[in-house]
Amino acid sequence: MNNYRLELCYDGTRYNGWQKLGSTGNTIQNKIETVLSRILEQPVEVSASGRTDAGVHAKMQVCSFKTDSEKSCEEILEELRKYLPADIGAINLLPAEPGFHARYNCTGKKYIYRIWTSPLPNVFERNYVYTYTDQLNVEDMRKAAEMLCGKHDFSGFTSLKKSKKSTVRTIREIAIDEYPEEIRITACGDGFLYNMVRIIVGTLIEIGNGKRPPDSIEEMLNSGVRANAGFTAPAKGLCLAEIYY
């Protein structure tokens, strides 16, 4: 069996996420496996760098799969581009080392969250931004973001119930960039728990609007209680942007 690395992008609007546990429903993984299996004329299972929630987008998602098909990468890529729906794009397909696995080998990810801050509606990007027009104090948000960086137990920043798996992650950087009609939050880290980026963004918004002080982050991290953090920001503003190996 040959091993492959497939680079994808997608508009997550109409999907039930990358993969829904136990589901054979309308997920991006199902769509890709169905198309790949037809192209390669054999059942194919793909492993992504990680799941994305329903409605979350990806400028870059990496997955790996094995096949003994003799089709070339160029042929497979061309057919993928032909048969995938218009909201899933095959960026590249490359031969991978036998041991390469998109999830196990992933060393980090970058996510971008777009907050549209103007009352002027963003008609053309409406599925890719979260509109929030109340005043936000970006300096306070930056102070809080700084406190989130580093290695912490983020059990207060996930919607998943307690399990034996580690909830310790390292956030390398959270950048908050201001544009005339937008605030963009870029988070880089070695990995993110379920809903973690969206809860971080919701918490930063509640700090930016004055509902919480920036230094409340410390208590959120220490308590490990989900209810102490902010709301889960809507999926549509979130986009997986880079995968590091």
Place this chain on the structure above:
Amino acid sequence: MNNYRLELCYDGTRYNGWQKLGSTGNTIQNKIETVLSRILEQPVEVSASGRTDAGVHAKMQVCSFKTDSEKSCEEILEELRKYLPADIGAINLLPAEPGFHARYNCTGKKYIYRIWTSPLPNVFERNYVYTYTDQLNVEDMRKAAEMLCGKHDFSGFTSLKKSKKSTVRTIREIAIDEYPEEIRITACGDGFLYNMVRIIVGTLIEIGNGKRPPDSIEEMLNSGVRANAGFTAPAKGLCLAEIYY
């Protein structure tokens, strides 16, 4: 009755155009009139600078309407933003001179047509570009565009059947800009006939791909026969960008 100037943008993907003659169906005009009539609690008719075809977008469309409602522009604009669907945006609402009429007073328009030239799918803007990946000779397209500029009878560049109305229009400029994955055609003129921009783009593509020589434009203009010009490029690549008064 007070007269108003309403500035709009819209994603035309799911609409049957700005207005369909004799139709009360799913048009942008119907949607706006329905919402405005509810806000102003009286029937309102709007007149746009001109129609756009089904699937064509507008970064800027201007329309005028009259009402004796005593609501302020700010109130009406706020309610429009609240009640219009997410694919129609109210940019601005201004009081207008009593004689202002969005169509009769319009002195020119700018349209932008986006051709996506990369085999890499444009997932996030898929409804706003026409994908055409064959090689295009942009220099030939520019020569042909130059010949289209000026005052001409464009009866060979419209899908409307002959009528007594003038088919003479003046194109001020057709710019063709190249980007790494895109060719963008910007057309400015005093007005455009039904399908005229899309037929011009289709013709320029057939010149760019070598199917026709650049100087075939002259014969197309002289003959006035629709069949002599190129194909009608798909609606989704076209966007009304500016209206001049």
